[in-house]
Amino acid sequence: MDAKREAAVKIAKRVREAGFQAFFVGGCVRDLVMGREPSDYDVATNAPPPEVLRLFPDGLTVGMQFGVVVVPRPEGNVEIATFRSDGRYLDGRHPTEVVYAERPEEDVRRRDFTINGLLYDPIQEKVLDYVGGQADLRARRVRTIGDPRLRFSEDRLRMLRAVRFAARFEFVLEAQTAAAIRELSSGISDVSPERVRGEIVRILTEGQARRGFELLDETGLLKEVLPEVKAMQGVEQPPEFHPEGDVWTHTLMMLEGLKRPTPTLALGVLLHDVGKPPTFTVRERIRFDQHVEVGAKMAEEICRRLRLSSRETEQVVELVRHHLRFKDFPKMRRATQLRFIRMDGFDEHLELHRLDCLSSHGNLANYEMARRLLEETPKDQVRPPRLVTGNDLIERGYIPGPQYRLILQSLEDAQLDGKVQTREDALRLLAEQFPLRQP
Secondary structure, three states, X not given: OOHHHHHHHHHHHHHHHOOOOEEEEOHHHHHHHOOOOOOOEEEEEOOOHHHHXXXXXXXXXXXXXXXXXXXXXXXXXXXXXEOEEEOOEOOOOOEOOEEEOOOHHHHHOOOOEHHHOOEEEOOOOEEEOOOOHHHHHHHOEEOEOOOHHHHHHHOOHHHHHXXXXXXXXXXXXOHHHHHHHHHHHHHHHHOOHHHHHHHHHHHHHOOOHXXXXXXXXXXXXXXXXXXXXXXXXXXXXXXXXXXXXXXXXXXXXXXXXXXXXXXXXXXXHHHXXXXXXXXXXXXXXXXXXXXHHHXXXXXXXXXXXXXXXXXXXXXXXXXXXXXXXXXXXXXXXXXXXXHHHOOOOHHHHHHHHHXXXXXXXXXXXXHHHHHHHHHHOOHXXXXXXXXXXXXXXXXXXXXXXXXXXXXXXXXXXXXXXXXOOOHHHHHHHHHHHOOOOOO
16 A cells, blocks of 8 residues: 555544544545556545544645545645535536535535546445446446536536546547537536636646547537637648648647647647648648748637646747747758757757657658757757857947847857857957957
8 A cells, every 4th residue: 555545544544433434535436446546535524624623633724615624644635525415506616505415425426427426435445336437437438427417517617527537548428428518518618717728738648638639529629628729620731741631630640649748748739730720821732831920829829818827838839939940950050950959848849849740751850860969969068158248248349239149149159060169269250250340
């Protein structure tokens, strides 16, 4: 038993010793039944929150209005929730009233999916199943507890969660559950951008991104949350560069190649060609003039719509903006190559390019060239200390202004290209290329 689970068992035992029921509940039970290691543990109990706090004085009352107390432990926090049955949901997310319950079966029937509605007795080490969750796990399907239309009307985000679980575990959506999502998909627009972003990012990063986006499309959710990605479908590409097919197919293939990526890399892959649909033209051949510039602007708008942080937005936009630069890598000056590979997050640029190649023409020559340069060039050559500074220019009588940047970059280029190695070389080049005007 790992330390995290052991800590959760001790908490459950303490609740039991006080005369209350205590079970593991939710995703941790699902994972245990599937033979997976849970990332965290939740406990459900009939003990009211004041009793939970009496047992665990260090508990955090972050969700007291819903009967939730978080017990901090070095091995990992454990969430303790009092059994409850919820009233009506009028805002598509929160129940109008919370009524505490005595029986665990009342509690699980308010939850979203059968596979998340299992209970586990950590003392007797047995599963309690009031909703048919074990049968659905064996059948590899995602099914709501009760009427799917009611479950999705209570919290519309559950539609995205259904897709995420089906993709993550390579399950199918049960027929009525899928039909309800298709019927209610437009309601996802009522969910806050932050919550939508959370599910989209999880779909992209949990290991089955392609399947997730295929399901988003099949259920009608894609056109609601990311219409710009939906627009990729049917947009043809030049077959000599993209024998795989349209922009949608190309993007799906790249998503399939993602292996537990960062959110920014995953979003960069998803959006790298988002500028192609609005720039599609046919003149002698298929063209996407300015699609990188258009795509970078669109990616920024999408990231801001989803409320990504400024840092994440900037990285995604940079991935879109620079993804075509690799085609010119062999023709770049060494200085330009080194400036490119020292960009922040260049490992993500490199991986996006690799996936881009593998999902189209298959030629990795430029990728390998950039990768070797990155791996073989000492850091002090990639980003060497400046041989000449702005203070040197001032001392030599150069008038401060925009030209400083041009002068210093030109001298650094010469340094990166190996044309100058010493400060004296750089000062000599300065005098030759940028002579001071005599009064």
